[in-house]
Structures are given as structure tokens and as C-alpha cells.
Amino acid sequence: MKNKNKKGLYLPVDAKINDVIDLTPDVKLYKLRKPQSFFYSPGQFVMASIWGAGEVPISITSTSEIHQDIELCIRKAGFVTSALHRLNPGDSIGIRGPLGNRFPFEDAYGKDVLFIAGGIGIAPLRSLINLVIEKRKNFGKIALIYGSKTPTEVLFMPETQNWKENGIDLTLTIDVECKEWECSFGLVTEHINRQSISFESGYAFICGPHVMINAAMHDLSLLGMPAENIITTIEAHMKCGVGKCGHCYSDGRYVCTDGPVFSYAEIREFGMASP
Ligand SMILES: Cc1cc2nc3c(=O)[nH]c(=O)nc-3n(C[C@H](O)[C@H](O)[C@H](O)COP(=O)(O)OP(=O)(O)OC[C@H]3O[C@@H](n4cnc5c(N)ncnc54)[C@H](O)[C@@H]3O)c2cc1C
Ligand code: FES
Incomplete structure (x- = not known):
């Protein structure tokens, strides 16, 4: 933009x-x-x-x-x-x-979409989730797996219920079982293969901790999702944010201007330090 x-x-x-x-x-x-x-x-x-x-x-x-x-x-x-x-x-x-760049959401028109968020990673995805709901008729099935460590760390809880009412297949999960939680348990990656989206033609948008992103990209790939359709954000230490200082440089790319949004295909092609 x-x-x-x-x-x-x-x-x-x-x-x-x-x-x-x-x-x-x-x-x-x-x-x-x-x-x-x-x-x-x-x-x-x-x-x-x-x-x-x-x-x-x-x-x-x-x-x-x-x-x-x-x-x-x-x-x-x-x-x-x-x-x-x-x-x-x-x-x-x-x-x-x-x-920075933006999520290429128009590429997913007519396709199923899976959002995968961990912790504060829901923040950038929320911007896209609300836009996708606004443009609901342009997409196929929409699912969200959102994981937090504990129930008190879940962000935007009332809004997630609103997303559910707007047709998003919602999996809210926390890492470890506890009594005061009525949704799902386990890591987000444990819920990926239970989603009723088309992995072969669908798109995934992922934000969260590095370890979660790596595991999710790998699992989606094994389930048949093309690397071009797996989209994530990369975090890097930044100073200028406009491609001048070099702080965010990684394997031929500036995360601040070429990213922070990259596909799994780009990450693999450029051998970028895994997100
Ligand atoms: C493109 C991008 C988008 C981001 N969006 C958000 C957001 O929406 N909400 C949010 O809360 N945070 C976000 N972050 C992370 C946020 O920038 C860092 O938490 C912040 O820079 C820490 O600064 P500080 O001075 O408070 O902490 P510091 O005192 O500098 O460091 C505290 C800890 O945070 C770590 N840290 C510092 N900078 C970063 C960084 N850039 N990425 C990851 N860890 C860092 C340090 O290694 C240290 O462990 C984003 C980062 C990037 C690169
Ligand atoms: S933050 Fe300075 S080049 Fe990216």
C-alpha cells in the first residue's frame, strides 16, 4: 500500500x-x-x-x-x-x-482460509480477520485456531465470539488443561489436521512465536498446502523500519520493507533465518 x-x-x-x-x-x-x-x-x-x-x-x-x-x-x-x-x-x-508490506489476501479469493495465531500474534491477524469477515462472500470456509498459554492470556475474547457468529470455525485452545476453561486444550499444531478446510487449495495466515510458526508451516506443508499459500510474518529487531539501517537484514531481504509478511515458499527460497 x-x-x-x-x-x-x-x-x-x-x-x-x-x-x-x-x-x-x-x-x-x-x-x-x-x-x-x-x-x-x-x-x-x-x-x-x-x-x-x-x-x-x-x-x-x-x-x-x-x-x-x-x-x-x-x-x-x-x-x-x-x-x-x-x-x-x-x-x-x-x-x-x-x-512494511501486507497480507496478500486477494490471492485467497474463492478459497478456504485458515488463520493460526499464538499469543500476541492475534494482533496483526485481527486486522485481516475483520477484513475477511467484511468481505465474507469472497472466501470459502474460514477457520481460526488461536492458542494462548493460559485462559487469562486470551486477547479479544468477546470479539472471537463475534467472529464465530460470523461463520468462523473457531478453535480457542490453551496449552495445559485447567478447570476454568471450556474450550480446547493443547498446542495450536495439535488442532491443524482437524480443520475441515481444503489444505490442497486453501490459504493459511500465521502469526505467533517462532517455534509455533515453524511447526505450523511444516505441518501444513505435510497436509498438502502449497508453500506459496502458507503466509506468515517474520519478527526482526528494527531501528529505521524503512530499509536504511540494516538491522533487520536477513539473507538478502529487509524484513521491514520486503516483509514482514512472507510466504513459506519465499522463506525457503531465500533460506531466510526461519521466523
Ligand atoms: C514487525 C513487528 C511487529 C510487531 N508487532 C507487535 C505488536 O503488535 N505488539 C507487541 O506487543 N509487540 C510487537 N512486536 C514486538 C515489539 O516490537 C517488541 O516487543 C519491542 O520492540 C520490545 O521493545 P522494548 O524496548 O519494550 O523491549 P527491550 O527492552 O528492547 O527488550 C525486551 C525483550 O524483548 C525482545 N525484543 C526486543 N525487540 C524485539 C523485536 N523487534 N521482536 C521481538 N522481540 C524483541 C528483547 O530481545 C528482549 O528479550 C513487533 C515486532 C515487529 C518486528
Ligand atoms: S529496520 Fe532498518 S533496514 Fe530494516
Whole structure:
């Protein structure tokens, strides 16, 4: 997606926080007033900054066709994200972007779609899931396997029920059995072969921890899904986000500009460090 606001790629623009929602003890959803000429697509990210702390890459979790605000789902991981977590409605976050490529969802028109998310990986996928629901008639069967470690770590629980009501075959799973959980148990990969989608012609969109992504891509491939149809995001340490500093360089590609979305075929072809 072309960014018409070139300045916004290099200089942060102040985006006022309209609302902050605690999703779990260490994950917050930020609703930011959208700057002018900010056009984005699912899969893209921003560099989110706070004066005196720094700048970090964060995926856009909202869907421009649906949400008025730009929504960022931020897990408190270290120095910068902790500083971001101290901000309140009325404060501002600096944002540069939108950056990176996007999910090639039009390739999946007429086909079944399987979403696989682990942990905070639901954040970038949420942007696409809501768009796919909006364009529901363009797709075949749609399924989502979303795994978390514990019930308290499940993000967007009410929204997942809304997705189910909109025809998504939903598997919510947590790693280990516990009494207060009525959905599924086990790793997301244990649920892949139970999905009633066509693996031979369908598409998969995967986001989550590296180990989960690797295992899911491998399993989907064994089930007959073409490597071109298996789409994932790669995380890398980033500084500039615009292909200049080299921090995210991996096997001939810049994750910030060539990615962060890649197919399994590309990852194998370029021998990129597995996501
Ligand atoms: C394209 C992209 C999209 C992302 N989207 C989101 C998102 O939607 N929500 C979210 O909460 N996080 C997201 N991340 C991860 C987020 O950028 C890191 O958690 C953040 O940079 C950590 O910064 P910090 O200063 O708080 O932590 P630091 O103090 O720098 O480090 C804390 C820990 O986080 C690790 N870390 C630092 N940078 C990264 C990184 N880029 N990727 C993975 N681990 C890192 C460090 O190795 C360390 O273990 C994304 C990363 C990328 C590359
Ligand atoms: S983050 Fe600087 S080149 Fe990608």
C-alpha cells in the first residue's frame, strides 16, 4: 500500500490516545486518533515512539475499512513498551508509518482460509480477520485456531465470539488443561489436521512465536498446502523500519520493507533465518 504521507515514514507524527483498554495484565489496546493521509492494510506496522524512551515496531491491529482509530495492541516486554504502558488517554504516541508490506489476501479469493495465531500474534491477524469477515462472500470456509498459554492470556475474547457468529470455525485452545476453561486444550499444531478446510487449495495466515510458526508451516506443508499459500510474518529487531539501517537484514531481504509478511515458499527460497 502506497503511503501518501512520505514525511510520516521518516518523522513521527503525534497520534492522540483516544482510549486505552487493559486486555490482560501485560497487554493493552491503544486507540489512537488517525493522522491525516494515513492509509494502511492488514499486516503493516508502525514504529511507535515515546520521547526519552525510544521507538519500537508494533503491528496495526485495527482494520481501516471498519475502525475509525488506529489500534495498537502492545505487550509490556521491556524498556520502550513499559514506557508506552504508562501512557493514558489524552497523551500522544509518536507513530511513523504505515510500514512494511501486507497480507496478500486477494490471492485467497474463492478459497478456504485458515488463520493460526499464538499469543500476541492475534494482533496483526485481527486486522485481516475483520477484513475477511467484511468481505465474507469472497472466501470459502474460514477457520481460526488461536492458542494462548493460559485462559487469562486470551486477547479479544468477546470479539472471537463475534467472529464465530460470523461463520468462523473457531478453535480457542490453551496449552495445559485447567478447570476454568471450556474450550480446547493443547498446542495450536495439535488442532491443524482437524480443520475441515481444503489444505490442497486453501490459504493459511500465521502469526505467533517462532517455534509455533515453524511447526505450523511444516505441518501444513505435510497436509498438502502449497508453500506459496502458507503466509506468515517474520519478527526482526528494527531501528529505521524503512530499509536504511540494516538491522533487520536477513539473507538478502529487509524484513521491514520486503516483509514482514512472507510466504513459506519465499522463506525457503531465500533460506531466510526461519521466523
Ligand atoms: C514487525 C513487528 C511487529 C510487531 N508487532 C507487535 C505488536 O503488535 N505488539 C507487541 O506487543 N509487540 C510487537 N512486536 C514486538 C515489539 O516490537 C517488541 O516487543 C519491542 O520492540 C520490545 O521493545 P522494548 O524496548 O519494550 O523491549 P527491550 O527492552 O528492547 O527488550 C525486551 C525483550 O524483548 C525482545 N525484543 C526486543 N525487540 C524485539 C523485536 N523487534 N521482536 C521481538 N522481540 C524483541 C528483547 O530481545 C528482549 O528479550 C513487533 C515486532 C515487529 C518486528
Ligand atoms: S529496520 Fe532498518 S533496514 Fe530494516
